[in-house]
Each structure stands twice: as C-alpha cells, then as structure tokens.
Amino acid sequence: MSTTTTPTSAGGTSLVTLGKRWDVIVERYNSQPTIIKALGLAAALVFVYALPLIRPPFFTTDQIDFGGVMFSVAAFALVAVGLNVVIGYAGLLDLGYVGFYCVGAYTTGVLTSYHWSWPFFLALPVAIAVTMVTGVLLGAPTLRVRGDYLAIVTLGFGEIIRICVKNIEWLGASAGIKDIAHPNTIGAAPQPPFDKGGLFEVPRLEWDGLIPSLDTQHKTAVLAFGAADAIPYYWLILTALILVLIGDRLVKASRVGRAWEATREDEDAAELMGVPTFKYKLMAFALGAAIGGLSGSFYASGQSGYISPDSFPLLLSMLFVAAVIVGGSGNRWGAIAGGALVAYLPERFRDFADYRLLIFGLALTVLAVWRPEGLLPPRRTRRAKAAEAEIDALEEGELEGGLA
C-alpha cells in the first residue's frame, strides 16, 4: 500500500490551511468566558468605529480624504453583504445589482429633494420598500430562468434601469439630482462657517512616522451631517452594516437559510424534498435588493448629496460581483473583506493615478487564479474540499495498492 497521500491540488492545500487558521481564531474566541468575549467584541467595535480618527499609518490614503474612503469602503461592504445573499446563499448570479443600488438612491433623491422634501430617515424605509418591490417585480418573471441566463437577464435589467433614469425627465434625466437631504444632525444645529453643530467634537490622530500625536485642528463633530466631514456618514453606514449583519446571521441560520443552501446546491433535489425553490429564490432576490437599496439610499444622502445616471454604470455591477467572489462567496466576512478591498485598493494606490484600474484588473485576475475559492470561503466549502482531497487520496492509494 502506497503511503503518498498528498492532496491532489496545491490550491486545495493553501485553501484548507487558510481556512484552518481562520477557524482557530474563531474557536479560540468562542472558548473564552463570556465576559472576555464581550470585551473583545466591544474593543473590535470601538476600533472599527474609530478607524478614520486613528488614521493608521500606511493604511491612510494621503491624496484623498480618508473619512470619505472609509465611507465608500463601508458602503461597498454593505452592498457586498447584500449581494452575498443573492449569489453566495441562493446561488443566483446577479450581474445587474447596481440597478437596485440605483433605485434606492433615486427614491431617496426624489423624496428628499427633487419632488418632495422629506427628511432622510423617513425616506430611507420607503427607499428600502421600493427597492424590495422592484426586486420582486424583476425576480418574478426572471427567476424561472436558470444559471447563466439569469446573469445576462439581470445585467439587462441593470442597464434598463440606468437608461430609464437617464431619459425620464421626472427623475432628473442626465443632469441627475442634487441637494439630496443629509441625515438630520442630532444635537446643536450647525452654524456656518465654523461651527459644525452636533453633540460634541472629537479630535483625530496625526502620525509622524510611527509616532502618533493629537491633531486638534481637524475635529469631527459627532452626529453632525454636513458637507465638510465624511466621518459621521461612515459611522452611520457602519451602524447599518452591523444591523444588517445581525439580520443576515439570523436569516442564514434559519429555515430560510437552509432552503437557500439546498436550492443552490441542487435545485431539483431541493424541489423534490419539498422546498418551494422559486419562493425562496424570490425571497433572496428581494432581500438582496432591499440591502442594495439601503446602501444606495445612504450613498445618495452622503457627503456630496448628488447622484446622476453616470454614478451607476454597469461596470459597478461587475465590481460588486467581484467583491463577493473575491472575498469568498457565501461567507459574510468574506463579502465584507472583498467589498472593502475592491473599494479601498484603487483609492490607496492613487499614487499610481492613471495606472490604478490597470493594476486593479491585474490584481483581480491574479487573485482569482491564485485563490479560486476566494479569500475567506465559507467553512462548508472548505470542509467539502478537504473531504474531496481525502477521498481522492484514498482512491489513489487503493488503486496503487491493488495494482502492486
């Protein structure tokens, strides 16, 4: 009997080891007493919230406002979590996700600025509801189409939505919508030009090499949403992201989540087992759409308060899909990592200004070829891969043993 039981592919090995490392971290965390777990979680949360104030050296973008970059990183992460429900959980390749993002943004724009002047927090739930309905309306006829056909149909819908907003006068046509309401400032009202209002002000850190110092010149007013500072928007969207993550975790672990998994793995088998696959696919589509709409709504009411049809190119859909898959389709942390990476890398490497898209494209290809399962694949995928490698090794061993 041969003893060479090497796993068949190199990709599988690295994947399994990376996954194990992640599992070890998770297990070590889970084995701590509750109080330490809570403290760890709190510390992590504080760190994530304070990130644009800490401005860690090397990570900070010099050419462009770091708070703004962190906002788009969080927005991308939120979109990726939403799209992960559609692609990762339910296995529906949606290449037109930007359409939902667009619907959410435009609903907010129309309600708060273009036709009415609702406050942002009233427009937000309406935007989510409208996007969800759009998702159901688009999903109902198209979800009967399978696999790659769905990809092109959704891509078409994404483009249809963009062309519609570009050509319909009621939606601002190609000029777009400006002066979209910011979220309401809580605390003192801002008094231009210097007082930003809000509850209180926090200073940020300045780094000289690796030595931090307090920068009292640039302060961020907490819960003041103006045009000058992006950090409060980052906090808001981060809060939304955390809430969505909690919801995502509950849904994934529920009957619905298991139905999605069954549908994704084998639609016919799931249907035979009594899972109403169409209903669950539609649910995933609508839920994903709602999260996209939420993110779009935040984007519209962001720092600049301006949207136009050009803000929603088809290419953005490709970036969203790339974020989910690069991160590891089906794992919410992977989706966040992928979204953050896709939004952050082009901004960080503005030094290469014109070359950044070229480098981004190459990086995407290299990443795909080097790590086909994504950066953080879901544990189930890794277990399946490990089991497969084991079976392969066993079969080979037996065969060699039989021949000898």
Added chain:
Amino acid sequence: MNVLAVEFGNLFGSLSSFLDYTIGGLVFGAIYALIALGYTMVYGVLQLINFAHSEVFMYGTFAVAWTFVFLHGTDSVSQSLGEALPILLVALLAAMLVSAAVALLLERFAYRPLINKNAPKLIALISAIGASFALAEAMGLRDRFAGWVGLDDNLANYVSPEKARDVYSNPVTIQPKDLFDIGGYTVKDIDLVVVFAALAMMVALDQFVRRTKFGRGIRATAQDPEAAALMGVNSTRVVQVTFLIGGLMAGVAATLYMMKIGSTRQNAGFILGVKAFTAAVMGGIGNLRGALLGGLILGMMEAWGSAVFGSEWKDVTAFVLLVLILLVRPSGLLGESLGKARA
C-alpha cells in the same frame, strides 16, 4: 408581405426609412453575431462566460486602424471600397492575428490555471472581468508605455499621446457606394459586404465544427469532457482552438466594424460585447446558428426600437426583447446545442 411592409412604413415615416433602419440593424446584427461566436463557442465547451472577449474585439479594431496608419499614413482621406480593398485585406489579416493572439493569451493566463484547478465557474468570470479591465486600460494607457521605450513622431501616430483615451479614427474613411434601389431605399456596398462576410464566416465555421475531425473533438468535449478525454481528445488543445476561433471571428468582426464605423477607442468593446453576449443567449448559448439568428434579430429589433421609441431607448428594446424571448423559450431561440450538433 407588401402590405405588412407598408404598415411598417407608416410607423417609421416611410417605407424607405423602414428599410434604412432594417438594413442598418442587419449590418450591426451581423457584427454582433460574429462577436457572439466567441462567447458561444467558449460557453459551449467550458460553460463559462468569456467576459474578456469584448477586449479581443477591441484589440482587433486597433489592429485595423494601425494597419491603415502603417500602410497609408496619417492624412485623412475618403476612399471607395475598391480603392481601400488592398489595405483592407492586410488589415483583416492583422486584426485576425492580433485578436487571436489576445484570445490565446487570455486562455493561457486567465483561464487555463483555473480550468486545471477545476475551480468554480464563477471565479473564472472574475478572472475574466479582471483581464478585461487590464486589457482595456492597457490600451487606454498605451501612450505611457510608449513613453517608456521612447516616443518619437512615428510612434506618436499610433499611440496618440495625451489623447490615448479618446476616439482613435482610421485615417481612411470608406465611402459607401450606392448599388441598387429597393422600394426607394438604396443599398450600399459596405452594408452588403458586412452582411455577406458575416454570413460566409458563419457558414464556414458551422461546417468546420460539423465536418472536420477537430470540430468533432470540440463537439465531443462540449458534450462530455471526461468521456471525450478518455476517447483521446486533447481537451487543452480543444479549448485553445475554441479560443483561437473566437479570436479569429472577432478579428473579422473588428474589420467589418471599422469599415462601417471608422473609429474605435479603448472602451469600444464593452457595450458591443454585452450586446453580442445578449445575442448569443437569445439564440441559445452554445449554438452557432443561434448566435447568427440572435445577432441578426437583436440588431434589427434594436434599430426598429430606436426608430419607434427614439434612439435613447435602443438598448432597452434589446434587453426587453431578450427577457421576453427567455420567458417563452428559456434556453434561447434554437436551444443550447454545440454538443448536440450532428455531422
């Protein structure tokens, strides 16, 4: 039929403008169909969306323009098809070579490592999206790269410094010549050449896949890759040939496109690629005849849509049509059948 044409004529203003739109649509449809082949062949064999195929086409269009700059010079003139024909044939060859080379490079570096690892299909799509970005950007930054090797006046004609991202025009504009009249509409020689060249390529490819030994290998791999490999089909070679054919056809499409439109730019491939892929899906992806049918129908419907609703609704017409067709025939007009085609 005549009554129907008159009815359409009313809708479009006059019969001649209806024919005008129809022929224009057919011409574009023929170009879509040729590009669609690249998507449909790769999909048929590998079941993956070759997203970067649009860049294969785009490099072909630049090859055509560069051939004209090389052989003709940069002074813009307007020539008839006959006068431009010698250079056009060289340009065709160049475009086919360049497009095929890009397609093979893609296969080697963006796809083969993933196919060898038996990676999920979706990740190949991401790899392709990345490659597509990189290729388009490399073309848009060509003046920078030329600057590294030393940019002289001669090279500047090809890379158009400072304006590398703008429209790059073919120095020779091919002037269409009127051939004959149908119902008040004059048929132009370029339109006829585009449609017939596309049809001829389609027939040739269809025969290649149906009748030759290599075609049988392609069909076998499309049907069942493992069984085909066991029967002695070299699957890597089959994949290479598939990409090669896709590239060659994209080169032909690029030449026809430059004949008709006369200018290109680094992102010219994207929307055309999306349309071509739509055409492939409409006709039944993996099906060569489907690609032709899908391309022609898409081109025509788009032209009619823009005539009736206004040109800004052209793309909407195309996608709505796609959705309607898929609702009625979920696997395209002619069904998926690269593997099922019998000799």
